[in-house]
Amino acid sequence: MAAGAPFRVALTFDAEHPDRPGRAGNDERLLDVLAAAGVRATFFVQGRWAEAYPSTARRIATDGHLVGSHTFYHARLPLFSAEGLATDLRDAEVAIVEHVGVDPRPWIRAPFGAGANDAELLASLGALGYRHVGWNVYCDDWHPDHTAAIVAERVVSGSVACGDGSVALMHTWPDSTQEAIPDIVRRLTDAGATFVTIADLPDPESGIPDDDDE
Ligand SMILES: [Zn+2]
Numbered sequence: 001m002a003a004g005a006p007f008r009v010a011l012t013f014d015a016e017h018p019d020r021p022g023r024a025g026n027d028e029r030l031l032d033v034l035a036a037a038g039v040r041a042t043f044f045v046q047g048r049w050a051e052a053y054p055s056t057a058r059r060i061a062t063d064g065h066l067v068g069s070h071t072f073y074h075a076r077l078p079l080f081s082a083e084g085l086a087t088d089l090r091d092a093e094v095a096i097v098e099h100v101g102v103d104p105r106p107w108i109r110a111p112f113g114a115g116a117n118d119a120e121l122l123a124s125l126g127a128l129g130y131r132h133v134g135w136n137v138y139c140d141d142w143h144p145d146h147t148a149a150i151v152a153e154r155v156v157s158g159s160v161a162c163g164d165g166s167v168a169l170m171h172t173w174p175d176s177t178q179e180a181i182p183d184i185v186r187r188l189t190d191a192g193a194t195f196v197t198i199a200d201l202p203d204p205e206s207g208i209p210d211d212d213d214e
Contacts, residue, residue: 047072047092066197068107135169148179
């Protein structure tokens with residue numbers, strides 16, 4: 001892609017109970033840096049997390065970000081029965097509507113991306129009113145050895161390589177993520193990117209790369 005050619009990038013964040021202990025307040029700091037940068041992003045909110053952190057969950061919507069579902073229990077969706085899947089998604093909806101204040105439908109991201117490339121699961125999600133959002137740029141910000149510099153480099157180089165319609169997967173809780181945002185926004189803006197939500201893309205990426213399972 002020619003340097004400086006305009007392209008749209010959707011920064012997406014899974015808001016969920018952390019995989020490992022981190023500094024308290026990272027979710028709020030992430031919202032602070034996005035607000036300071038003037039960037040609207042997309043947040044996939046775990047229902048159980050919204051119940052635990054209702055004021056942070058509410059702020060995601062009041063700050064103007066787009067909200068989707070990240071399910072209630074954060075289980076691997078292919079493990080559910082049809083009835084279990086419907087129950088988990090409805091439980092998430094109830095929690096997100098109550099604590100975030102918006103209906104997450106139609107947007108959903110499967111925990112771990114499990115089932116994201118499975119047509120049958122995507123059809124089941126569709127029957128429940130959901131459209132799956134995967135990613136085509138990832139930085140493994142959850143990895144304990146991934147510093148903010150590594151996260152920024154991966155998101156920037158991945159988005160530049162992917163071009164228009166880049167969907168970058170990040171999480172709200174790692175120390176490195178919120179530290180990396182100012183650098184990501186500055187470098188991608190310089191490269192010609194505009195930041196959009198999933199709803200602004202005509203055909204947002206539904207699957208995930210074959211070599212990435214989280
Ligand atoms: Zn997750």
